Amino acid sequence: MKRRLNTLKTQPPADHHPLLPGVAIGALSLLLAAGLETLGTLDFINQFIANQIAPASDLPHHLPLWGIWLATSGLAFGLAFAVLHVECGWKRAVLWITSLAVVAGWAPVLVLAAHAPEIAAGLIVTFWSGLCALVYAQRHTKSALPISNKPSDEIH
Secondary structure, rough: OOOOOOOOOOOOOOOOOOHHHHHHHHHHHHHHHHHHHHHHHHHHHHHHHHHHHHOOOOEEOOOOOHHHHHHHHHHHHEEEHHHHHHOOHHHHHHHHHHHHHHHHHHHHHHOOOOOOOOHHHHHHHHHHHHHHHHHHHOOOOOOOOOOOOOOHOOOO
């Protein structure tokens, strides 16, 4: 009697499709910010930021709530997709840190315009979305190409 051996055929690694992970990371980041809003934590963080930038000042204007959440949604999904599309690990980290700096930089600008710096949702979403996208991209990307000693014009 002949016995057939079951051999496992290995499939080549799938191409990197960041659509589903980007949507999942963005949606969960927004869910985190919405949960913190429900608990009142975002108001506390916004008040802390306002006190650090402009202590003892009454800021008469507030951003519309729909504008805050529209910008927050753009940050959540945009940063997740951007980080997942970048090939190199250090470039992903630079993109994430730069995004955090840009969002944090809006607080003094809003205070100068006499608006309350309500950037807590954007900061939290930028931090969480970027961190999750960095971790996902680090664990699910192809390994680096081998280093070659050939001049750059000979590499194909």
